[in-house]
Amino acid sequence: MSAVIREAASQLVKSLEKLPQERVKHIVSLKESQLERFKAVAGLETNTQDAKQRPSMQDIKDIINRTSGPLGMQKEAMAKVNSMLPQEHYSVEALQEQTHAVNDLLNNKYKNYYSVGDKLMKPQGNPEYYQRLMDEIEGKQKETFWSAMRTVVFGK
Incomplete structure (x- = not known):
């Protein structure tokens, strides 16, 4: 990836790190999943313990691509699974839009705009x-x- 895309991704990671921890614990945290996703794009190290225990999307794609039929799957089913996996192509504009959206959430833009009386x-x-x-x-x-x-x- 180009240096410009890595810089835009690192800006997004900085904004994501400012998000508060979720009050209600879920199986998957939005903040942690997005940090893991964009740290890889920015070339930063992921330091979450859960990331070491569960496979990433890239690991799953690698397993599917290097085997002709994992778990006894037929070739047609493999082609269907491969076509359903998200293909991520990052551009500077898309990363900047996401950074802008995270900053709007951090600044409570929509809470203030749609205030509840x-x-x-x-x-x-x-x-x-x-x-x-x-x-x-x-x-x-x-x-x-x-x-x-x-x-x-x-x-x-």
Whole structure:
């Protein structure tokens, strides 16, 4: 890859590293998966422990391409799998667009543009609903069994 593409990818990696950790743990983290993907393009080292344990997309492509039929697959099925794998071609413009999009997320551009008013955030029927959800996600206040039952029965 050219030096310009590597530089654009390293700019994207710097922006991705600024993203906060996800509050709710998932099987796959958007931040970690994108960092792994673009560090390879930028020529940087990936230092995640999970990356060593599971195969990357490039490893999977290599396995498929070097064998005529892994796991007893027929040639037609292999051709179909090969055609379904994403072919990534990076351009400077595409990487700059992605960097711009990540920076917009970091600056809360869309949160500020599409602001939600109190009418939606504190509905008249249950004004504490969203605040209780956020407290539960952030681990501030754990609801007990009895308070959860009270919420279900009375709605507040």
